[in-house]
Amino acid sequence: MKAEEMWKVSTGKGITVAVLDAGVDPTVPELRGKVQVGADLTADVTGGSKDGAETVQHGTNMAAYIAGTGAAGGIKGLAPDARILSVKVATPGMKGMFGLAGPLSKAIRHAVDEGSRIINISMVTSSVTGQEAELQAAVDYALNKGTLIFAGTGNEGAELAEYPAVVPGVVAVGALDTKGKVAKFSNYGDHVALAAAGVELVGRCESDKARFCAKDGTSGATAIASASAALIWSAHPDWTNNQVLRVMMETAGRNGPVPSKYIGFGGVRPAKVLLEGQGDPGPADVNPLLAARGQTPAPGSSAAPQNSPSPESTGASGEGGPSKEPQAAPEAAARSEEGGFPLWAVVASAVAVVALIGVVVAVSVRSRRA
Numbered sequence: 001m002k003a004e005e006m007w008k009v010s011t012g013k014g015i016t017v018a019v020l021d022a023g024v025d026p027t028v029p030e031l032r033g034k035v036q037v038g039a040d041l042t043a044d045v046t047g048g049s050k051d052g053a054e055t056v057q058h059g060t061n062m063a064a065y066i067a068g069t070g071a072a073g074g075i076k077g078l079a080p081d082a083r084i085l086s087v088k089v090a091t092p093g094m095k096g097m098f099g100l101a102g103p104l105s106k107a108i109r110h111a112v113d114e115g116s117r118i119i120n121i122s123m124v125t126s127s128v129t130g131q132e133a134e135l136q137a138a139v140d141y142a143l144n145k146g147t148l149i150f151a152g153t154g155n156e157g158a159e160l161a162e163y164p165a166v167v168p169g170v171v172a173v174g175a176l177d178t179k180g181k182v183a184k185f186s187n188y189g190d191h192v193a194l195a196a197a198g199v200e201l202v203g204r205c206e207s208d209k210a211r212f213c214a215k216d217g218t219s220g221a222t223a224i225a226s227a228s229a230a231l232i233w234s235a236h237p238d239w240t241n242n243q244v245l246r247v248m249m250e251t252a253g254r255n256g257p258v259p260s261k262y263i264g265f266g267g268v269r270p271a272k273v274l275l276e277g278q279g280d281p282g283p284a285d286v287n288p289l290l291a292a293r294g295q296t297p298a299p300g301s302s303a304a305p306q307n308s309p310s311p312e313s314t315g316a317s318g319e320g321g322p323s324k325e326p327q328a329a330p331e332a333a334a335r336s337e338e339g340g341f342p343l344w345a346v347v348a349s350a351v352a353v354v355a356l357i358g359v360v361v362a363v364s365v366r367s368r369r370a
Contacts, residue, residue, distance in 0.1 A: 065220055153218050176221065196228070
């Protein structure tokens, strides 16, 4: 992804990314001083800084993929100068709470009101029965306030429309493997908008945050997409959410039909924007994703968005979450679609740092849970 070259142009400075997850641990070296602890909307309130009783590390990994500094051998994220707002919406093994749209809807509104330009939701649920309108209203609120929402598609390797990725206006993100092709576990469907690296990302192990493991999932892919948006937005602070998303869609890598039900408009390539000046931001007040799909924006969402302030079953859509094992994907030939460029571990530089200080990176330990 040419991260080191991009960092000469943009590091995500000035952009706050809300991580709606099981909490973020702000004590890991790469996140110290970077995390604002927001609301805890779970039934068992423990505070937004608690990452699943500090055993799962899912939210912490997502925050690190986005904004980790690499300090003391930790993970260096794609947008290392971005800031994180932690909003807790789930706990490990919980049933029903995330499935109810109430906490998630409140979390989205809270993230917007706290000044987040980007909201990262690396989690899925199969049902928000009876609360679809409430969730849609929260998404519309965020879009109207000039915020972007990225959400993982899930990891069953099936054609599934899971929430919140399926909600109109949400940017649904699928996962690419190390060869740049759609990952076998990545859920697909007409709602998929973009794809990003989601295989063999280095993350902190579930039970030992001092060790590192290889992680697979659309969770990580979503974080990489959010970080890509942060890099672009930091370099072009006068752009609206619609313009940032438009250039991401235009410069995405693809080798096949567009949009694809596997990788949407393609794999994110922020370097095309930052290093080559590609992508036309276009009109500030037109949502390119809704327009491309012929969807009608909610009342008020066609107006020019405001600039954000500067500064049944549930589960995570990536490693470490309480959901299902990835299943073998059908339609193998169709799923060979490429994101247009080879992808290796985006945080590979962190591995080198860790190795230099003698920390063993346990790449053989792989979390395959959703």
